[in-house]
Amino acid sequence: MTMGRTKTHDYDTVVAGAGPAGIMAAIEASSRGTVLLVDASKLPRNKSCGGMLNEYAQSFLADYAEVPDRLVLDPSHVHFRYVDWDRNIKKPTELRFLNVDRCLFDDWLVSLLPDNVEVSGSTAVKDLTQDENGVRVELKNGGQPYQVSCRNLIGADGARSGVRRALGIKNVSTYVTLQDFCELKGDIEPFFDCIYMRGIGDSYAYSYVVPKGETAIVGSVYYPHTKRPSDKQNQTLSLLREQMPQLGDSVRREASVALYVRSASDVVPGVGRVLLAGEAGGFMSPTSGEGISYAMNTGVLAGQAVAGSDPADSVAAYRRISAHVGSNISRKLKWLPFMESRVGKYFAGFVPTPIVSKVTKGL
Ligand SMILES: Cc1cc2nc3c(=O)[nH]c(=O)nc-3n(C[C@H](O)[C@H](O)[C@H](O)COP(=O)(O)OP(=O)(O)OC[C@H]3O[C@@H](n4cnc5c(N)ncnc54)[C@H](O)[C@@H]3O)c2cc1C
Known part of the structure; x- marks a missing residue:
């Protein structure tokens, strides 16, 4: 508890979820008092992810600590490259990513938490009730x-x-994602390739390939409700191997979901005394699929809103200070129908490389 205040609550702040949003929120909220950070998964958790940190994510981190070398995989930095597979067109861009092991990265973020943050893994938020005095959170461990x-x-x-649902707000619908970790039988170019292929069918959005030390991640993103995504991923892998024989056997396959943000109304900062950060709040790039920088950014802002305002006013404060993130998402949403259309995907191959680079940076 804050010095000199009567204890009326078990914690000043409870944070659900020890991903980048929750950890950054807990760090910032801890300046107001005690924080309990819970995660339904056993910690350290493994989040299915490409582990690509864009320049925004890197600059947020610079305010807290330097990313240790042990988290960084070979090659340490890769540039984003747009690839039209069928026409063999490659457009390298100026976007530069730090290539990290996502599981080690999240575990390292946990180590940045100050002492007044209590961390509890394998602990899920099951329900909540709130009134003008505070929030009661039902937990299960x-x-x-x-x-x-x-x-x-x-x-x-x-x-x-589940917190969003407990507030009566529908979850954002989700893409189906699959990631294979393929052994590398030879070097592949040091790029974060975003690949469009036409042969997989309409449920297929795009794939990405990035070298990760001894392996390469081959990830694919399928539109919501895709049937038999695993079969589609096998098909995608065999097409890729035709031109990239260095992609050996898959040593691990992960299935997960990513937000399919389609409307500005998907973004909800919170209700009453409950704030939503990261993907829970609908914060993610709808065009590039990047979410780590959005999660860290909104986590920091949610934590600062809690630390700097009266508990009853913190959602309003958060709504105010995160408005620019919502505007950024709305702006990107305007591009989406074109980017997802067959015409858009075809057209991208004809755009001069410096323009692809500039436009991608803005996305
Ligand atoms: C396949 C894939 C690849 C991606 N690649 C990239 C990439 O390269 N770069 C990038 O920037 N973004 C990438 N993203 C997006 C990025 O991973 C997410 O946007 C980011 O992790 C969101 O962070 P978060 O903190 O909001 O949520 P998460 O990281 O998802 O963390 C949420 C946490 O909440 C916990 N939880 C869930 N329910 C409960 C509950 N009821 N109670 C308590 N805890 C609970 C979960 O166990 C989890 O640990 C990728 C996403 C996918 C699916």
């Missing part, structure tokens, strides 16, 4: 559910946020 109370709850529990 194996056995019987139990309750804790707090002044504010920050829901940073990802794409399928």
